[in-house]
Each structure stands twice: as structure tokens, then as C-alpha cells.
Amino acid sequence: MLKLYDANISGNCYKIKVLLSFLNVEYEIIDFDLFKRQHKSAEFIALNEFGQIPVLVDGNETIRDSQAILFYLASKYDDGAWLPKDALGQAKVIQWLSVAANEIFNSFAMARVYHLLNRTEIDPCRV
Numbered sequence: 001m002l003k004l005y006d007a008n009i010s011g012n013c014y015k016i017k018v019l020l021s022f023l024n025v026e027y028e029i030i031d032f033d034l035f036k037r038q039h040k041s042a043e044f045i046a047l048n049e050f051g052q053i054p055v056l057v058d059g060n061e062t063i064r065d066s067q068a069i070l071f072y073l074a075s076k077y078d079d080g081a082w083l084p085k086d087a088l089g090q091a092k093v094i095q096w097l098s099v100a101a102n103e104i105f106n107s108f109a110m111a112r113v114y115h116l117l118n119r120t121e122i123d124p125c126r127v
Ligand SMILES: N[C@@H](CCC(=O)N[C@@H](CS)C(=O)NCC(=O)O)C(=O)O
Pocket: 010, 011, 012, 013, 034, 039, 051, 052, 053, 054, 064, 065, 066, 067, 101, 125, 126, 127
């Protein structure tokens, strides 16, 4: 079964759980408390050298980064509804994934974490 290294407060993890539920794919959650710094353990760094969640493990394959995981799930577990097979369709999906990784992450997501967790760091998503 797929394993998702997750943290409940993470928007990057949330979007993967939304796609997994749309695709009806079963998975196991490995729940991390970021404030206990489980994501910086040697065992987890072996899975993701950046020490960040989300990470997806599918058998012998390990995928880090939410955009890459969305791409992987839609390619492997869907019939083209979420990720078109043609070059232009794929480019249009990737252009929106880039918006999520830049414009949305650096504005709404930062503001959410800043207020939700009362954090004052320049990059409140790093724990
Ligand atoms: N580019 C990565 C960013 C992942 C990321 O920023 N994860 C945050 C939680 S949403 C994290 O692990 N923060 C803890 C840290 O970096 O120390 C992705 O899209 O998955």
C-alpha cells in the first residue's frame, strides 16, 4: 500500500490527500509532528534529503515534493482525466502546479501558516 509521510497542518500534504481521495487510491498515513522535528531524523533524511514532508513511498519508489507526487499519482493511478497525455495538456497542468509552488505558496500559504501558528520567522514553513 502507498505510504504518505504527512503532517496534518500541511497544505502541501493536503492537496495530495485530496487527489488520492478523488482517485480512490488506498494509502497509509505516517503522521509527523513537525514541532517534534521527526522530519529531520536521519531515517527520514534518507527518504528526503531536504527533510520536508510530503513524501510518498510506493513499493520501492520514493517521491518527494508535492507537485511531483501529484504528477506521479495522476500518471500512474488515473486514465488521463487529471493529467492529459498530450504535450499541451500536460504543459497547462504544469503551469498551474508552478502557480501553486510560487504565487500561492509565497502568499496565501505563508499568510495562513504565519497566522495559524503565530510564527514570526521570514519563512514560517521551515521548522
Ligand atoms: N517543494 C516542497 C515544499 C515542501 C514543504 O515546504 N514542506 C513543509 C511542510 S508544508 C515542511 O516540511 N516544512 C518543514 C521544514 O522545512 O523544516 C513541496 O511542494 O512538497
